[in-house]
Amino acid sequence: MVLSKGNDEGDRQKVAIVTGSASGIGYATSLMLARKGFYTYASVHNTNKSTSLESIANTERLPLKLIQLDVTDDSSVKHAVEKIVLEKGRIDVLVNNAGYGLFGAFEDLSLDEIKAQFEINFFGVVRVTQHVLPIIRTAQSGGGVIVNVSSVDGHIAFPVISAYCGTKFALEGLSESIAYELEPFGIKVILIEPGPISSNFMKGSVLAKRALDPQSPYAELVQKFNAKTSSQHENTTQPEEVAKTIIQAILDEKPEFRYVVGNYAVSLLEARKNMPYSEFQKMIIQNIMQ
Ligand SMILES: NC(=O)c1ccc[n+]([C@@H]2O[C@H](COP(=O)([O-])OP(=O)(O)OC[C@H]3O[C@@H](n4cnc5c(N)ncnc54)[C@H](OP(=O)(O)O)[C@@H]3O)[C@@H](O)[C@H]2O)c1
Structure with missing residues (x-):
């Protein structure tokens, strides 16, 4: 079934919830979903932070509502979902987007920092x-x-983002598995795989406490990686491009399971597919570690 935009006459409005809507990909996706007619719950964990989402929604008369949801807090998630069910009685689309990066060589990461990342x-x-x-x-x-x-x-x-990679590898495995379980119910699971995006991601990322300690044998590597990664995130693919891909996938009758977004990500995955792994590793070492 195509999840057509929800404002068509005779068609009950579809309801969407997006996590991490305060900025970046979540912000752009919430706005785009609402502009496509989905009744959109743009969820943010910190309601004190100002966001222009509501004022844009008011100006454009969009079906968008800000809702408090901290993905780390059971009762916050429960309350948000209960509120949506009470108000709308349904949820058709969930976009799991909230996330951040943890930077630091593995030996310098504390267990608490890794747990917080996961x-x-x-x-x-x-x-x-x-x-x-x-x-x-x-x-x-x-x-x-x-x-x-x-x-x-x-x-x-x-290197330097082992915990972050761990969370995303885990998310890929979880998504592949539940896609099989949910298929009989007509529920589609879709993975979005962006490369560097010009969002608040770098600003919101956490540098592990021990990462830049001059005593750390990895301090120079972390500095190099940070400089490289920061420049990769400037003036590159915009969050709106990711949002566009997400909306297209949601509206597609037969969506792909994976969508790669951004030229950098596409060429990197191509290289990984076409090069022997040892050559690929050399390329990463030359580009990042030297
Ligand atoms: N930017 C990239 O280069 C890139 C590349 C590939 C994948 N991604 C992924 O894309 C997703 C969105 O990132 P982005 O690029 O849009 O970065 P972003 O602008 O920093 O957005 C991340 C959002 O997550 C929210 N968030 C943080 N902790 C939360 C919590 N406990 N509960 C609910 N929301 C929380 C943040 O809210 P606050 O700001 O209020 O904390 C922020 O709105 C992440 O999963 C990230 O891993 C990003």
Whole structure:
């Protein structure tokens, strides 16, 4: 079934929820979904942070509502889902987008830093999806869509972001597995794999406490990697491009399972596919570590 835009006459309006809508990909996706007619719950964990989402929605008369949802907090997720069910009685689309990067060589990462990384990027998806699934599965006939925002780093691992790559590799595995389970219910699972995107990602990323300690044997590597990564994130693919891909996938009757976004990600994955792994490793070492 095509999830057509929800404002068509005789068609009950489709309901979407997006996590991490305060900025970047989540912000752009929430706006685009609302502009396509989905009643969109743009969820943010910090409602004190100002966002222009509501004022744009008011000006354009969009079906968009801001809702508080911290993906790390069970009761916050439960309340948000209950509120949506009370107000709309259904959820058709879930976009699991909230996430951040943790930078630092593996030996310099504390267990707490790694756990915090998984708590948002991986268990956040688990928590929200488990609360939303019973609603998506039963509240309507004709299926729904779960979009998980992964990364090219969910396929190819780089130094200095081992924990981040771990969360995205885990998300890829989880998504592949539940896609089989949900297919009989007509629910589609879609993975989005962006390369570097010009969002707040670098600003919102966390540098591990020990990462730049001059005593660390990895301090120079981390500095090199940070400089490289920061420049990659400037003036590159915009969050709107990712949002466009997400909306196209949601509206497609037969969507792909994976969507790679951005030239850098496409060429990197091509290189990984076409080069012997040892050659590929050399290329990464030359580009990042030397
Ligand atoms: N940018 C990239 O280069 C890139 C590449 C590949 C994949 N991705 C993935 O794309 C997703 C979105 O990132 P982005 O690029 O749009 O970066 P972003 O602009 O930093 O957006 C991330 C969003 O997640 C929110 N968030 C953080 N902790 C949260 C929590 N506990 N509960 C709910 N929301 C929370 C942030 O809110 P606050 O700002 O209020 O904390 C922010 O709105 C992430 O999963 C990221 O891993 C990004």
